[in-house]
Amino acid sequence: MSNEKLTPRSENYSEWYNQVIQRAEMADYAPVRGCMVVRPYGWALWENIQHALDGMFKETGHVNAAFPLFIPMSFLEKEKEHVEGFSPELAVVTIGGGEKLEEPLVVRPTSETIIGYMYSKWIKSYRDLPLLINQWGNVVRWEMRTRLFLRTLEFYWQEGHTAHVSEQEAIEETLRMLEIYTRFATDYAAVPVIPGRKSSSEKFAGAINSYSIEAMMGDTKALQAGTSHMLGQNFAKAFDIQYLDPNNELQYCWTTSWGVSTRFIGAIIMTHGDDQGLIMPPKLAPIQVVIVPIYKNDEERARVMPVVENIRAELASLRVKVDDRSEVTPGFKFNDWEMRGVPLRLEIGPKDVEKGSVMAARRDIPGREGKSFLPQNDILHAVDELLAQIHDALFERAKTFRDSHIQEVNSYEDLVSAVEKGWAYAWWCGNGECEARVKEDTKATTRCIPMDQPEGSGECVVCGKPAHEKVYFARAY
RNA sequence: CGGGGUGUAGCGCAGUUGGCAGCGCACCGCGUUUGGGACGCGGGGGUCGGCGGUUCAAGUCCGCCCACCCCGACCA
Numbered sequence: 103m104s105n106e107k108l109t110p111r112s113e114n115y116s117e118w119y120n121q122v123i124q125r126a127e128m129a130d131y132a133p134v135r136g137c138m139v140v141r142p143y144g145w146a147l148w149e150n151i152q153h154a155l156d157g158m159f160k161e162t163g164h165v166n167a168a169f170p171l172f173i174p175m176s177f178l179e180k181e182k183e184h185v186e187g188f189s190p191e192l193a194v195v196t197i198g199g200g201e202k203l204e205e206p207l208v209v210r211p212t213s214e215t216i217i218g219y220m221y222s223k224w225i226k227s228y229r230d231l232p233l234l235i236n237q238w239g240n241v242v243r244w245e246m247r248t249r250l251f252l253r254t255l256e257f258y259w260q261e262g263h264t265a266h267v268s269e270q271e272a273i274e275e276t277l278r279m280l281e282i283y284t285r286f287a288t289d290y291a292a293v294p295v296i297p298g299r300k301s302s303s304e305k306f307a308g309a310i311n312s313y314s315i316e317a318m319m320g321d322t323k324a325l326q327a328g329t330s331h332m333l334g335q336n337f338a339k340a341f342d343i344q345y346l347d348p349n350n351e352l353q354y355c356w357t358t359s360w361g362v363s364t365r366f367i368g369a370i371i372m373t374h375g376d377d378q379g380l381i382m383p384p385k386l387a388p389i390q391v392v393i394v395p396i397y398k399n400d401e402e403r404a405r406v407m408p409v410v411e412n413i414r415a416e417l418a419s420l421r422v423k424v425d426d427r428s429e430v431t432p433g434f435k436f437n438d439w440e441m442r443g444v445p446l447r448l449e450i451g452p453k454d455v456e457k458g459s460v461m462a463a464r465r466d467i468p469g470r471e472g473k474s475f476l477p478q479n480d481i482l483h484a485v486d487e488l489l490a491q492i493h494d495a496l497f498e499r500a501k502t503f504r505d506s507h508i509q510e511v512n513s514y515e516d517l518v519s520a521v522e523k524g525w526a527y528a529w530w531c532g533n534g535e536c537e538a539r540v541k542e543d544t545k546a547t548t549r550c551i552p553m554d555q556p557e558g559s560g561e562c563v564v565c566g567k568p569a570h571e572k573v574y575f576a577r578a579y
Numbered sequence: 580c581g582g583g584g585u586g587u588a589g590c591g592c593a594g595u596u597g598g599c600a601g602c603g604c605a606c607c608g609c610g611u612u613u614g615g616g617a618c619g620c621g622g623g624g625g626u627c628g629g630c631g632g633u634u635c636a637a638g639u640c641c642g643c644c645c646a647c648c649c650c651g652a653c654c655a
Binding site: 253361 | 590612613614615616617646647652653654655
């Protein structure tokens with residue numbers, strides 16, 4: 103519960119972010135540096151995210167399984183880029199049961215290696231392919247600087263790992279999952295994202311190509327909200343994932359991996375939140391509708407509560423909370439649920455009992471403008487309608503904000519100033535040195551080379567050489 | 580690992596020249612309140628980050644250590 107006003111976003115965005123998470127009881131700091139406790143309200147949001155994504159994975163033929171937390175150190179070392187990328191951030195177990203281990207065990211930072219090892223045992227024939235497995239779990243990466251949800255030592259995610267007969271199939275899978283992530287962000291979280299390909303310096307350690315969905319946060323910084331990797335035959339060769347093709351010839355598989363983590367919660371917070379607190383996208387909100395009964399005394403309470411219960415029953419298909427606390431005032435409850443981002447609030451008092459109405463207040467439109475009377479008859483239909491409108495309005499608002507903070511630039515000077523205020527969209531030759539120079543000068547990195555590319559070609563915004571792709575540059579979380 | 584900062588009740592903080600450890604919020608009880616953050620009265624809650632030193636006496640002075648935060652380096 104909270105009693106004071108939040109730090110406004112414009113004053114100190116990081117402070118606002120930390121406060122809103124703690125006051126809305128999404129998460130708390132754990133006793134170990136960089137670790138967090140996901141509190142029930144935060145976990146409820148994660149469960150809704152899981153449910154939505156999991157449904158889409160199942161629809162596309164994926165199944166869930168669980169692989170071990172511990173990975174033999176030697177596994178990581180089998181793929182050169184992979185070990186180079188991850189070794190600085192590994193947590194390693196060297197003692198078990200009081201005895202020094204013969205081989206150190208890595209706490210998984212991601213599971214390509216151990217899953218690759220298992221796949222090599224399971225895959226014998228082209229008839230075993232494609233193999234489409236997902237796992238929901240936690241991973242550990244020993245990060246230097248951490249932030250709740252965005253970067254913690256331990257985080258929760260899903261990681262899909264697939265094996266295919268051909269490069270073409272693997273590419274299709276990689277892009278299919280990128281598309282699913284895009285749809286999830288748009289249709290469920292109301293977070294507009296740009297799907298695209300990562301530059302080679304930004305790609306996953308061990309991948310041929312990485313793709314991501316990139317979202318703009320309320321301070322205009324970019325956040326990678328999901329990734330999908332085409333791993334080529336790198337892991338297949340490192341772990342001998344081979345099959346016999348119809349001609350009885352031994353072939354290496356083509357593999358992919360893709361993931362979305364609890365970081366996405368950070369994306370939701372920073373995309374929709376305002377100075378009053380969180381704003382939950384209706385489809386993922388742990389509580390979609392909060393009902394606040396209004397009464398002055400027992401007599402009024404006796405008249406109001408049956409109507410409240412009736413409305414609750416009508417809305418049984420939704421996630422509804424009745425806030426019947428007697429120790430706090432309605433005004434306090436309004437602020438309290440606004441902090442937690444409940445998309446729709448219904449107030450039901452003596453006047454509503456008489457008139458057969460309820461007062462509805464939209465979280466996305468503060469104050470009187472967001473309030474309207476709904477008839478008690480057919481309340482479910484009216485509430486569904488409002489929730490759908492809130493979803494659309496949140497998406498549109500975020501998209502308008504994002505688009506108004508992206509600047510198309512043709513000169514290096516414009517690029518430098520653009521990334522101070524938002525994102526820059528520019529031609530890039532693809533050379534890592536140009537990328538590095540931008541990072542050196544501005545801290546902005548290439549976020550992605552969007553799938554949607556304009557016609558024609560241009561000159562690299564950094565070096566002026568011919569460029570055939572446009573890229574987003576931005577400062578990122 | 581470098582630079583800076585902070586450690587006193589759950590949270591935010593005050594604590595003078597060394598002299599009984601406090602305030603606000605939160606929490607518990609009772610009563611009055613309740614359509615935009617109510618109020619009164621009464622309560623509970625402390626290894627002052629840790630260890631050592633100086634002193635009749637240390638939250639306060641000295642030394643060492645630890646933790647956390649910010650900036651940097653680093654970063655699927």
